[in-house]
Amino acid sequence: MNKRRMLWPWVLVLLFFTAALYFGGCTEIPEPKTPSYETDLAADENRNEAFSRQFPLHYQSYLNNADDTRMTTYAGSVPHDKHDTINPLPKGYRFGQPYLKNLWMGYPFSYEYKRARGHVYAIEDILEIDRINNYSEQAGLPATCWNCKANTMPQWQKQYGDDFWSMEFHDFRTEVDVEDHAVGCNLCHDPQTMDLRITSVPFAEAMARQGIDWEDATRNEMRAYVCGQCHVEYYFQEAAFGPKDKVTFPWDEGFTPGDMYEYYKDKGTTTREGFEGNFIDWTHAVSDTPMLKAQHPEFETWIDGPHGAAGVSCADCHMPYIRVDGKRKISSHHWTSPLKTIEQSCRQCHTDKQPEYLEERVLYTQKRTWEQLLKAQEDSVRAHEAIRLASGFTGERHPDYDALMIRARERARKGQWFWDFVSAENSAGFHNPVKALETLARSQSYSSEAVRLATAATNHAIGKHLEGDIYELVPPIMEHSRKLQQSQEHLNSHTWLGYLPLLPEAERVWDGQKKIGER
Ligand code: HEC
Ligand code: HEC
């Protein structure tokens, strides 16, 4: 065999790779930018409809958020009650968690909590939800809530600055157009150039505290940051720490539920023994435990998951390029489950995989996450029940009863926080399978410790009562609302409801944007 002839092709290959390395290494590949436009819109334009003339295809895509009533196995767009696993859609759905009302006893979340649907409904839904008090002139919630619903936020921020947050929610009720001001164009785009931008003050500030200026972010980062304005965990700041009720993101220690639990330890003014300085969202009515409530931490879950770590942004999956109008390609503005668009959402990268395979992998993760989510939820209920029984225990108490009860409550608080972090996240584990399962494992272990500590406080006397099927020990509370809490009969219908105060009888004051009563 002629050795020289065999060598030649290899020399060529080597030359090719050296050249590729050389050019590849020295040429800066410019980061692609969102196409820049020159619109004739005002810099402070905030009506979605105003964008429709220049961007009819995007506007149409945005409007598609309104017509979608498709469910997927674990998610989807029909806003059913998330605790109702018995009734069919649209009231309930088989993948719900029966104990939500029990776990949020004493907090408005226990009145009503529904699955999210498309952005176009953001205002309609917040005006309707029973968490905001529609039975009185005062909502009982600050204006803060508008931050993630209304396109008027930039304008209100300019007008009121940090005074805005603690203003009364109802005062802004009629200031918005239900359709035209629902989560839209101006919150993510500069109306005059359509460049991506951040309008959420809390997001910008939380990033700045990490040393990140969003104005220096790459396009790819912006494709996730714009969603991180709202799809995150947050809390309402206490007055001792800055503007009262300001939306604040608890990210200073990191993005895990453990980091946030540490963060919350010194962000409150409670003087309660064992919880001094803790931030608390509410005190659980049945177990008298100072609690935290998690809110949809999609951004924090995604960020260190397989896709987030690899730089795959929210928009890659949730805003895939779609062909509209027969020819043009645009970023889809129909934000929904990517399982409805696997071909466009996933196969741009996973070209070697079939759609059925990809869906099966998502379901593989979701099924296992869901099973552990249900277990963690049940363990949390058992923790509250154990503390309830131990609090009312009149037999001989352990010499360290008080200290044990403080520790039991702290574990119950932590266990439920870890459960809620995954429960409130909307991907049923897909955004970060390892983090979801680790968080749920920790949740179960903290809640079990709470049961052990409360039991020990009674010298194990309540141990026997706590064994057995949790569904028999503490039946799920299926019906509860602000209206029902005005009825003593309702409060008598379940041991746990008996811990709630009877609300004065009242008729609705607000129906959507209409004032239909006085009080
Ligand atoms: C790799 C693709 C991918 C990325 C990246 C991604 N998601 Fe998702 N997302 C999914 C999938 C898959 C689901 C599960 C949908 C289902 O079960 O039907 C989901 C679910 C959701 C849901 C619930 C959807 C529903 O129907 O209720 C929300 C909200 C969401 N993601 C927001 C985000 C945000 C915000 C980011 C970025 C911080 C993000 N996602 C990043 C793929 C992705
Ligand atoms: C939640 C954030 C968000 C909202 C709200 C939003 N967009 Fe976008 N938009 C994006 C993202 C992300 C991209 C992709 C940008 C990129 O890849 O650089 C985009 C891209 C675009 C583009 C560039 C072309 C393209 O298709 O990629 C136009 C034009 C546009 N949007 C118009 C609109 C209009 C009109 C509205 C209101 C009806 C709107 N957007 C609402 C996030 C948003």
Ligand code: HEC
């Ligand atoms: C200004 C706040 C805000 C921003 C920014 C935002 N969202 Fe949302 N998103 C919401 C609210 C509020 C809802 C629930 C609306 C409802 O149920 O009425 C929602 C719902 C959703 C849903 C559920 C839709 C369904 O079909 O069930 C998805 C998916 C979603 N958002 C993805 C995204 C992605 C991806 C981005 C970034 C490109 C983003 N969102 C940016 C506030 C926001």
Ligand code: HEC
């Ligand atoms: C922009 C590119 C991109 C898109 C879009 C994308 N992926 Fe991925 N996917 C990746 C990368 C990168 C990884 C990390 C593994 C790797 O490095 O190969 C990954 C990993 C995965 C994994 C393995 C995760 C694990 O737990 O280890 C699954 C499953 C997956 N993707 C499913 C999906 C699905 C489903 C969608 C659509 C909803 C999707 N991907 C969209 C790039 C992408």
